[in-house]
Amino acid sequence: MNATGATPSGMLVSTEEMDYLFVARGTPLAHVLHILAHELGHLLLGHQCSRTPRVHGGRQQAWEEMEAEEFAYRFAARVRLVERRHRMRGSYQEVLAAFGSRSHRYQYGV
Numbered sequence: 300m301n302a303t304g305a306t307p308s309g310m311l312v313s314t315e316e317m318d319y320l321f322v323a324r325g326t327p328l329a330h331v332l333h334i335l336a337h338e339l340g341h342l343l344l345g346h347q348c349s350r351t352p353r354v355h356g357g358r359q360q361a362w363e364e365m366e367a368e369e370f371a372y373r374f375a376a377r378v379r380l381v382e383r384r385h386r387m388r389g390s391y392q393e394v395l396a397a398f399g400s401r402s403h404r405y406q407y408g409v
Contacts, residue, residue, distance in 0.1 A: 309334030311341055318342060333371055340370030 301324055308326050312319045320338050322331050346363040
């Protein structure tokens with residue numbers, strides 16, 4: 300997505316049929332990965348996210364954001380742990396294959 304100063308760097312939009320994740324164009328890879336984990340946390344934790352947290356949700360919205368952040372950090376730590384273990388026993392390509400990646404190069408943002 301194209302971003303302005305007031306736009307968040309990532310956003311989850313859920314519909315009845317599908318969930319969409321948007322990331323601001325030009326976001327650094329490390330931040331993109333954190334955004335993905337954060338938004339995955341919202342989905343897995345069953346949060347009812349709103350685009351207007353002050354009007355809809357108040358304290359509950361703030362709690363859900365903190366919970367999704369904690370999920371993202373714990374998820375990243377787990378991925379790093381698995382990666383270290385695999386590097387000791389196998390190749391980096393095996394690590395990527397374990398997470399469903401076919402290429403070690405990151406491609407996005409056209």
